[in-house]
Amino acid sequence: MREVTRALFQDHLTLRAMTEVRVETVVDTADVERTRIERGRKRLLATVFGKVTVTRIAYRGTGVADLHVADAVLNLPAGVHSHGLGKLTAIEAEKTGSTSPAPAGGSTVPRPSFKLRALRANGDLDAYWTWHGQQEYARNHQTRYRHQLIPAV
Numbered sequence: 770m771r772e773v774t775r776a777l778f779q780d781h782l783t784l785r786a787m788t789e790v791r792v793e794t795v796v797d798t799a800d801v802e803r804t805r806i807e808r809g810r811k812r813l814l815a816t817v818f819g820k821v822t823v824t825r826i827a828y829r830g831t832g833v834a835d836l837h838v839a840d841a842v843l844n845l846p847a848g849v850h851s852h853g854l855g856k857l858t859a860i861e862a863e864k865t866g867s868t869s870p871a872p873a874g875g876s877t878v879p880r881p882s883f884k885l886r887a888l889r890a891n892g893d894l895d896a897y898w899t900w901h902g903q904q905e906y907a908r909n910h911q912t913r914y915r916h917q918l919i920p921a922v
Contacts, residue, residue, distance in 0.1 A: 775818035785839070786824035792838050795828040803828035803836055810837065816851040 786809075795803040810827035813820055825839035839845075846852055 771818050775816070775821060778816065778818060779821045782821055782823050782843075785843075789826055789839055791826060792828070795836055795838060797833070797836060801830055801833050803830040803833075805829040807835075810835070812845075813849055814845065814851055815849050815854055817853045817857060 791806055797803070805828075807827040807829055809824055811822050811824050814823050823839070823843070823845065825837050827835040827837055829835050844852070846855065850858075
């Protein structure tokens, strides 16, 4: 059943790509316009049903990153893993306390990668790296230089 659902979703994405209409004016948040297009730009998306390929129009400009309007329309995540897969990873991490390297679906993921995926799915990744930087500063800098002395080499 999972393969049937994956195939149906792939067919849906393929049909959307074939009928995608060019947007006349595409401007990013910095007011930089994309004046050229490239049809057939592909990206991989890992879903709870399996991997699918998303084909869409890339809007291009000189010296700036390409924009893909279809990514926003489809609410695609920035990474390869779908929102649903990210949520399942976060649920599994919460159940196991991130002690298991195997998230939902049975694939093996190294433990640090598993934790980072759970943080990203929860929307806590930026807060985590801020906290991690503070911990590293306290562990390294403050303990080495607590008396304002530079260690001799």
